[in-house]
Amino acid sequence: MPIATVNPATGETVRTFEPLGADGIEERVARADRTFRSYRATDFASRAALLASTADLLDKEREDIARTMTLEMGKTLASARAEAAKCAKAMRWYAANGERLLADEHPADADVQDSGAHRALVRYRPLGVVLAVMPWNFPLWQVVRFAAPALMAGNTGLLKHASNVPQTALYLGGLFHRAGFPEGCFQTLLIGSGAVESVLRDPRVAAATLTGSEGAGRSIASVAGDEIKPTVLELGGSDPFVVMPSAAGELDHAVATAVTARVQNNGQSCIAAKRFIVHEDVYDAFTQRFARAMEALVVGDPMEESTDVGPLSTEQGRADLEELVDDALARGAQALCGARRPEGRTAGWFYTPTVLAGVTPEMRIHREEAFGPVATVYRVRDLDAAVEVANDSPFGLSSNVWTRDEDEQRRFAADLAAGGVYFNGMTASHPAFPFGGVKRSGYGRELSGHGIRAFCNVTTLWYGR
Template sequence: MDIIDPSTGERIESYAEHTQSAVEEALDRANEAFEEWRLRPVREREELLAAAGEVLRENKRTYAETMTREMGKPISQAIAEVEKCAWGCDHYAEHASAYLESEGHPSPPGASVETVYEPLGPVLAVMPWNFPFWQVFRFAAPSLTAGNVGLLKHASNVPGCSMAIEEVFREAGYPEGVFQSLLISSDLVDGILADDRVRAATLTGSGPAGRAVASTAGEHLKKTVLELGGSDPFIVLDDADISAAAEVGAQARNQNGGQSCIAAKRFIVHTDVYHAFLDQFTEAVSSLTVGDPMDEETDVGPQARQDLLEALHGQVEASVEAGARVVTGGEPLDRQGAYYPPTILTEIPEGCPVDAEETFGPVAAVYAAPDENAAIVKANDTEFGLGASIWTEDRERGERLARQIDTGNVYVNQLVKSDPRVPFGGVKESGYGRELSNAGIMEFVNRKTVWVE
């Protein structure tokens, strides 16, 4: 696995892929580790998770630099990602015992009935490159603490992150085999998932990848959680705080180089405030600093790979050819590295790529809507259903409209984000299942009824 620095296009490191025999050994270790790990008291598992959070904090700059070198995330955002992972560890270290507490049920006189929550076994995690630490920890923190063991198949352009995450758990004192990273190609995933030693899988990634994992898992009757793509609407109503919406909207679209499933992608603006919003949004987007991701002042770094930049630009070109208008950006920057500028398109033709497809980069499509009903119709006019953001000064109005949007998450007067305290996931083509909070830890447990006469 060759690591290409996306800010320069130069190869900076190489990792040897694990052989088939190494994978077999890892599966054996996971299976053996599970038999001991499942019996550990939850409190001991919580203490180890708290230690993992400390390892993250102590080494946050080192881990952040690994992220930045491998996929181009601005260093300040990379540090924040490591800190968020530590927060996720803290959350489950504090609350896992309560989440996993057995639940009693009504029963006949002389009998006791309760549901207990037991781990499933080794879980395969197929994870993406865009949030290379957070995506893993939001699976691993609850699942390992519930008593499962983890096998990580990370994206091929972030092997250093993959190995660093394994190091976090090792340094925290986790037993050997409880969390392992597999440096393998995607074509080995089906075989691993079909193996009897693996009991479940979680995937964050593209629709095709999700379908492939779900198909194999279904064939072998194994539980899956899928978090797939998104084309999140960002609705600005006529009574919104336009300045706040524009400022947060610029961040919501361009954070992490726009490479986020829950980034705001389709900006649906009431006609009464359309021009005022567009002017302020354009100003906010144009003020973002594009540059060296190792520079603390950089807001937008390079795209993670050159081929991803080319695919994004192809979507923009096809949309412009169909009739969309470029307000700002729209062309790759003439510099070394995979740099694409923050871009705004308006007058979006129905069915063009930026309208109908997920744009995984700093490209915002802005629409005008005559009223709130039209805005909701447009928000739901997508195959995806991950997140949505609504901007209005009337909180009751925001809550009412939030219930009309077909997504797994709706935020009113805030950008869409994942938080350890609340469930996260999507509907429709954005996947199924939930991560984080109580819902997340319950995805990979056996909810066993125990009836005692």
């Protein structure tokens, strides 16, 4: 795939970039390694001040970078602005909380004495250069949610971004340095996927993190495993959105949330709700309202403030989504709305918001992630069936459950196989809460204290008597 900005609303190639050669890669890896040796010794207060300055600079440049993101991958301009604001918020959160999250831990006195020590403690020390392989769908947020904690912990970073968001990648490569971070703390590598393995195998690179497809995760994990280097993987998701009868009194709110949860980022989000599992007592009422609301969404130019859903990021992405829908329809699913390209649009990679009912396990969409504005709805008879359908997926990123029954909440909290269970609301990442999944959604956690410790050397310091 060429490294290029291609406007998904028009299909026009706006700008192309030459990938870094071997000399350019070596220069940046060496710089990251050199910088780590000195940056690791800086104190938390200095790092916090640098992160806060970066947040301030990002706030000032929010409109420009939002337009760049919209141009490159098609998210609506409103959502791009919100993404930039969220990134600044995360930077400030880690600036305020990083030192506390990495404070020395002191074992109980009895355990210290039992070990024969005079004194003992646990300290979190940075690992070194961390390679981040990041996707296009949240081109700023996915990077910052790694970079902010990694830099606050004293690591340095190398970014291999998706090839269709090179201008956003270059912006990130300069942002931290312009805000005051030493040169080499965070750098962008404009390289294709074929060059990633050699960078990861470089002995100066200590660890890796990837957000992306299952295939990309397998590739990174296999190389890192061979090199015995730690990784964090956040892969695909096909999150369930369960609606139980006790939520009948707030069905309109549940429907509105369901629409947002499905079409956020034009439906191209790992944590978007994709499978809507509805109890038979409220199935008809929910599904009818949901389909009407999805059909009413405005599909159009993502630069226009009135647009609800922009284009898919790539032509191949739309083709993949169409294949899933066509397979389901051919096997007996019913389209309650959508299931087609919008009429009158001859350019750009648009697809209408779609709701499919009557989905069965034989259909590909039952197992595969639909990365676009396509929802599947399932009718279930009781709580046991809801849990069974929700867990009948190779993924386990997050989940959403609408119920006011506390016993049901306890059951879902105990039995759903997911990295998060969100009751009466929509899954959303926040810097204070750990984020990640189970099964084929990956392993490890980003954000919160878990995220900042992910790339630290957890060191036991033991002092004899």
